[in-house]
Amino acid sequence: MTWVPGVDAGHPYGLHNLPYGAVSYRDSPRLVVRIGDLGLDLAAACARLAPDLAPLVSGPVLNPLLAAPAATWRRLRAAVTEWLTDESVRPVVEPLLEPIGQTHLPFEVGDYVDFYASEHHASAIGRILRPDSPSLPEAWKHLPIGYHGRSGTVVVSGTPIVRPHGQRRVGGEIEVGPSLRLDIEAEVGFVLGAGTRLGEPVALADAAEHVFGVCLVNDWSARDLQAWEYVPLGPFLGKSFATSVSPWVVPLDAFDSARTAPPPRDVPLVSYLDDAALPPWGLDIALEIELNGAVISRPPFPAMYWTAAQMLAHLTVNGASIRPGDLFASGTVSGPEPDQAGSLMELSQIGRKPLELPGGVTRSFLEDGDEVVIRGRVPATPGRPELALGEVTGVVVASLQ
Template sequence: MTGHTWLDLPDDSPFGLANLPYGVFSLPDGRHRLGVRIGDQVLDLGAAARATGLRDAYLDAASLTPLLGAGRPVWTALRRTVTGWLSDPAHRPAIEPQLHPLAEVSLHLPFEPADYVDFYASEHHAANLGALFRPGSPALTPNWKHLPIGYHGRAGSLVASGTEVVRPNGQRRAPEDEAPSFGPSRRLDIEAEVGFLVGAPTELGRPVSLAEFPEHVFGVCLVNDWSARDLQAWEYVPLGPFLGKSFATSVSPWIVPLEALEQARTTPPPRDVPLLPYLDDQDAPPWGLDLTLEVRLNGHLLSRPPAASLYWTAAQQLAHLTANGARLRAGDFFASGTVSGPAHDQRGSLIELAWNGTEPIKLPDGSTRTFLEDGDEVVISATAPGPGGTRIGLGEVTGRILPAA
């Protein structure tokens, strides 16, 4: 059982008491408020605190960032409080007026981004791209199984789900071109990813160990890291992603607390290369996550990438991110990189699904795609195992492509 609430919710609701994800919403007055989703309603946390006599400045903030910096003991206490509000009928007179139908609110980016790092944690994705771009050579680079490869992205590129994405301009040079040209990307792609929101900060010079992961990561969400493959291919040697990535990265509106994903924790795939001690999780609590993503293009289901297949866990990613002493700040954000599984219908990007344009994707309306066209809408959703055989919902991250400016 997931626990009982005085709200009229089905027992199998993906947004029941076992979930309670956090977000930021506004009513017609436009003021941003902290909220918790329960079913198809949003609880105004600041208003609920005032109605119950709770004095908590974190809950009157316009984003999650102040709460993030408060740390794990505050997060745990707040989750317990919210669960009590929604499960104890004695709180119903005070709490029920602070609930708003989801259809009547606007949702926003739930935190103020500090730093953004994107990883490359899927062996299947890395191997597919290696096969495409380095035929005749090993699919994985020599370092891939020794460390979680990542790059420091642009925090200003993080946008709320539903934000329309303008096709980026940049330099590109096709293999048949003698010289580069400038213009709209012709190979605009998606990347279905899992995102991790950092709360409790650290001091410069202090690494975060695998065991400390839950003390610093507040929760989990979904990410679509839009990628201009032609811009990326021309610019990434020798320093890596730049304009091909920095135009937009969409983030889902609901941050699912780590506590809600206890039943989703799983052992990562077997490692066939010994890991250095700071990354060796053989005897550590497992932080693989059994999330099932779904990728839809214009309403058509393209794939179901399994996050349980990720070779590098989020705990290892955070340990590596801070191994050189880089400090954490409230609102830091990192993503898994494209989630892809071993099967064709588990690939999390169009470049894999259409095999770099050589195997066009057929859509129900008779059209085909190799990469995104203007007007296309992409929706990525996910669920995870919950208590008693239920499913936890992570919501959706959506975006529609507009023509280049």
């Protein structure tokens, strides 16, 4: 039990969680570890209790800590846990706990990769767009399909989302203007730490030495821009205008009791993706999507076909290097049921069945002023308290063009 008032063993931001974030403190971002609704000033705490770790957490972003070996991440997590439970250091630590204010992007994003790891999502999109062809691409069950996104437009939760502008085909005409089919993609993101050399792949068994933590992602998508541009090279302007991430990075170690087996694979996997003999990398995360205050979907992350370890192994198998602060995301999380889809394109069947919201309002895609909130948690089970991942939010504002 922690000595922090109001934080019992079942608190979703209790000792089993301890996520990292960056919050405003005297007008500048400071790194904190969250406990309950308070943030522990890491730079000040380490300066007093672990001076050799202080340089890793004294800046506004996590990247120096991310660059350290995984053993250092675990040492800091163990130290913070001790400080928040040991009454003898309470007089030192308690004054360093502050209410959480404005949050900032907690890490400087290096490269960003988005995957397409949900069979339910990929199949649903295939049926919508290619009703007379196989719903999954031929390679889909042989490797985790992904694309390289734009790191410069990864923004923290709460950042307004400007409606993107670009080319789209309407009937037989090509138009230029604001997207008419602005969509969401509810995803789970993975923040990378220890880097690799060019030519050095990451094996499945070594993934935990490189994955620092987990966050929530909304990879906003302009479906009309995307549909016109994506052949033959894939997503570009339809995806690159904004990707929102939650302000809290939950350490991977916090998910030790939330590991689940991925769905059965019905296609044999090549050796570098074969995880049959390894501990499971599925995660028992439940998502919830809210549009203008109404819950419209509850996507289940355990249904994802490809795991984070497999995504990382595939990302690097060609020799691509990774750097501290790199981010990769799962792709849209969707389940087998209609109310478990992670995008409006699925939920509204690309506009054929508009969603009905309270007050007689309907939506096929997002309109200006709409607010989207994606929440994530590891549900409580006997012997396991709920673990919160926070939320990622965004309000759509009109195009600037």
